[in-house]
Amino acid sequence: MSDHSEAPVTPVEAYEPPYYVAVFTTVRTQDQSGYSETNARMEDLVKDVPGFLGMDHAQTPGGLGITVGYFRDADALTEWRNNAEHRAAQKRGQAEWYQSYTLHVAKVERSQGFTRG
């Protein structure tokens, strides 16, 4: 057993290119009521998208959040982008939770993984 209280963190693996990443960087507002529930719901929902490969998230306390979603192809991303519940969450995010954000959608050309032996 580990001496950490949480499950070990494992980043999404380096898949064989091509695949897509959606890089979402956020600065939050002070009002985060309802955010956790919606975020958990989105994390569940995206798993149902065919071609969804995984998601990584890091959050500096009081600072920047970065979420990276990995998708097999552009169609998978389009399906996720058009999901009605996801669109409603985006609207609420703009209205309440985000001070600013940036989204970069990109096609992976090269990937590489390292794990300590």
Next chain:
Amino acid sequence: MSDHSEAPVTPVEAYEPPYYVAVFTTVRTQDQSGYSETNARMEDLVKDVPGFLGMDHAQTPGGLGITVGYFRDADALTEWRNNAEHRAAQKRGQAEWYQSYTLHVAKVERSQGFTRG
């Protein structure tokens, strides 16, 4: 003046595609001696690469770190990848600082920014 003790966080902007992102997700080891100094040096060094656009970083305490570097084109990324001091830092990272990491290099096709009015 803000009531925050740190400068306001601003994510790297949504540039006009195409441009490149390098998504670097990391899980650290317990031994982080020398990491901060090397990381600061790399942050300085990458700014000298022609075509470097910016960098975002988020770190969940005790969890995942995500660094995203933004570059105008593949040549800029190649120059950074081949930088001798950067390569030495990568070697030391594998030997000492990283439990695991994944790198995804991708060409941005679409970007979008939002800032609260």
